[in-house]
Amino acid sequence: MENNSALIFVLAVVIISCMTEGYFFGITASLVSTICINWFFMYPYGNFNLSLTGYPVAIISTLTCALVVCTLTSRTKLHAKMAEDRERKTTELYRKNAILEKEKTTMEISRAKADVRSNILMSVSHDLRTPLTAIAGAASVVLEQDPNEHLADNFELVRGIKDQAEWMSIMVENIISVAKLGGTDTELQLRPEIPDEIIESCVINIRRLFPDADIELHLSDEIVLVYAEPILIRQVLQNLLENAIRHSESKLPYEVSTEITEDGLRFAVRDHGIGIPEDIRALINRNDSVFMDDNSEGEHRRGIGISACQSILKAHGSKLIAAEMPDGGTEFSFILKTAEQEYSI
Amino acid sequence: MSIHSTILIVEDDPLIGKFMSRAVEDAGFRCMIAETAKDCRILFFSEMPDLVLLDLGLPDDDGLNLLKEMKDVRESIPVIIVSARERENEKVKALDMGADDYVTKPFGIFELMARIRTALRHSNRAASQTLSDEDAVFQHKGLTMDISKHQVRLNGEEIHLTGKEFRILELLFRHKGKVLTYSWLMQQIWGDFIPADNQILRVNMANIRRKLKENIEEPVYIKTELGVGYRMPEEE
Numbered sequence: 040m041e042n043n044s045a046l047i048f049v050l051a052v053v054i055i056s057c058m059t060e061g062y063f064f065g066i067t068a069s070l071v072s073t074i075c076i077n078w079f080f081m082y083p084y085g086n087f088n089l090s091l092t093g094y095p096v097a098i099i100s101t102l103t104c105a106l107v108v109c110t111l112t113s114r115t116k117l118h119a120k121m122a123e124d125r126e127r128k129t130t131e132l133y134r135k136n137a138i139l140e141k142e143k144t145t146m147e148i149s150r151a152k153a154d155v156r157s158n159i160l161m162s163v164s165h166d167l168r169t170p171l172t173a174i175a176g177a178a179s180v181v182l183e184q185d186p187n188e189h190l191a192d193n194f195e196l197v198r199g200i201k202d203q204a205e206w207m208s209i210m211v212e213n214i215i216s217v218a219k220l221g222g223t224d225t226e227l228q229l230r231p232e233i234p235d236e237i238i239e240s241c242v243i244n245i246r247r248l249f250p251d252a253d254i255e256l257h258l259s260d261e262i263v264l265v266y267a268e269p270i271l272i273r274q275v276l277q278n279l280l281e282n283a284i285r286h287s288e289s290k291l292p293y294e295v296s297t298e299i300t301e302d303g304l305r306f307a308v309r310d311h312g313i314g315i316p317e318d319i320r321a322l323i324n325r326n327d328s329v330f331m332d333d334n335s336e337g338e339h340r341r342g343i344g345i346s347a348c349q350s351i352l353k354a355h356g357s358k359l360i361a362a363e364m365p366d367g368g369t370e371f372s373f374i375l376k377t378a379e380q381e382y383s384i
Numbered sequence: 385m386s387i388h389s390t391i392l393i394v395e396d397d398p399l400i401g402k403f404m405s406r407a408v409e410d411a412g413f414r415c416m417i418a419e420t421a422k423d424c425r426i427l428f429f430s431e432m433p434d435l436v437l438l439d440l441g442l443p444d445d446d447g448l449n450l451l452k453e454m455k456d457v458r459e460s461i462p463v464i465i466v467s468a469r470e471r472e473n474e475k476v477k478a479l480d481m482g483a484d485d486y487v488t489k490p491f492g493i494f495e496l497m498a499r500i501r502t503a504l505r506h507s508n509r510a511a512s513q514t515l516s517d518e519d520a521v522f523q524h525k526g527l528t529m530d531i532s533k534h535q536v537r538l539n540g541e542e543i544h545l546t547g548k549e550f551r552i553l554e555l556l557f558r559h560k561g562k563v564l565t566y567s568w569l570m571q572q573i574w575g576d577f578i579p580a581d582n583q584i585l586r587v588n589m590a591n592i593r594r595k596l597k598e599n600i601e602e603p604v605y606i607k608t609e610l611g612v613g614y615r616m617p618e619e620e
Contacts, residue, residue, distance in 0.1 A: 240608055
């Protein structure tokens with residue numbers, strides 16, 4: 040009987056050691072138990088007697104039991120705590136990493152945006168300075184000269200001022216478009232438009248700038264409506280035609296065409312000229328910026344027009360494609376979505 | 385059109401005002417410049433100009449308010465809007481409010497003078513009542529239109545237009561030289577049953593232009609004013 044009761048006390052010591060932290064409670068519990076066992080369950084009952092045989096052994100074993108269990112539990116607890124810590128740290132790390140990743144991407148995106156804009160800005164300021172210098176210079180020469188003596192000269196200079204100013208205004212149109220589209224993420228209000236009207240307006244403007252340019256139109260016979268912001272699409276066509284006229288050295292007429300395809304109406308502007316370098320064409324087709332550090336002045340000027348085309352078309356959910364034609368020259372094309380006609384005439 | 389017509393230029397940029405007035409005076413008109421809305425009001429009432437060139441971006445007031453005031457006082461006064469490209473919507477609004485024409489900056493001086501002459505001629509014709517004449521017979525180059533007979537001929541050959549197409553062409557003839565905006569045309573033709581967008585007008589117009597065998601590179605009868613409306617050009 041007394042053996043069994045002593046075992047119950049040992050069990051209590053084990054449980055207490057398990058549940059508590061450190062050694063204090065375990066040791067206290069083992070001392071209290073040995074005293075209790077001695078007091079209640081050992082002869083003479085109700086008395087404390089240290090001289091009993093085997094009693095020191097009982098004290099030592101209960102104490103050792105308590106110590107061992109305490110050590111084991113605290114070690115387990117420590118391990119559990121460590122594991123917990125590790126886990127928390129890992130999740131924290133993951134979270135931080137995710138935030139960092141996100142920040143990195145947004146930074147990269149904004150850097151890419153800033154790159155395009157600063158590219159355009161750099162290029163524009165450079166390209167505006169040249170005509171501005173020409174205008175200011177020519178104007179001051181005209182002012183300082185005796186008008187009667189240099190009549191023919193002055194005429195030339197003033198015409199130069201007019202040409203340069205006209206060219207600057209085309210430039211500024213493009214900058215306004217790029218700034219408008221690039222600055223905010225506001226979506227364009229696209230309306231159903233008659234493509235022929237956009238082309239008509241474009242050709243009239245181009246004729247004003249280049250009265251001698253030979254332009255051929257090959258337009259789809261069918262009446263279709265395309266979703267477009269007409270002034271901007273006119274600007275795309277104008278830029279493409281202007282680039283072709285200024286740079287392609289085409290001997291044959293420039294061609295503007297429309298054609299119905301599965302994806303919408305395909306607009307194309309082509310020349311029969313010298314073509315454009317393959318790397319530039321690749322940049323255009325990848326929808327990358329066509330600006331490069333070592334661009335010549337002419338290429339810079341062309342670059343602004345192309346960049347404006349790219350951002351305008353992007354805002355239309357379309358993109359500019361440049362293709363080398365088998366019989367020579369380049370074709371620029373893009374596709375605009377056609378509108379369902381809701382009315383029967 | 386009197387050669388002594390007086391033109392009021394409302395423009396806050398002195399250099400632009402200067403070159404416009406110079407061009408206008410060289411063409412034989414009398415000319416005044418107002419650099420603010422306040423000056424414009426004073427000159428408009430004291431000098432009774434025959435035409436106003438109005439820049440919408442003024443320092444002291446909205447150009448549209450000015451337009452409304454002037455049209456309220458003298459409905460027949462031709463007003464040509466001078467606008468920058470960023471103000472596309474304002475331009476259309478001004479036309480809908482009764483402005484007669486517009487030029488977009490930067491504009492050439494030839495273009496400006498052509499618009500001035502057209503607007504003056506147009507205001508004189510408006511006074512001679514062809515706008516409401518129901519037996520009118522119109523002619524523009526090879527195209528003739530007999531309203532009472534409901535007949536349209538192109539180079540002597542009759543062409544068939546639907547009812548709506550006929551009405552559109554009639555409006556263009558009656559307001560020859562003037563820009564007719566999409567919303568004005570829609571209002572005139574569909575009235576209260578005006579459709580939500582102008583698609584139907586655009587398709588009708590495309591059909592008319594095909595029937596008139598218009599050459600897109602150089603339209604003779606109906607010109608596109610991109611993003612604004614249409615115009616039957618005045619013969620020069």
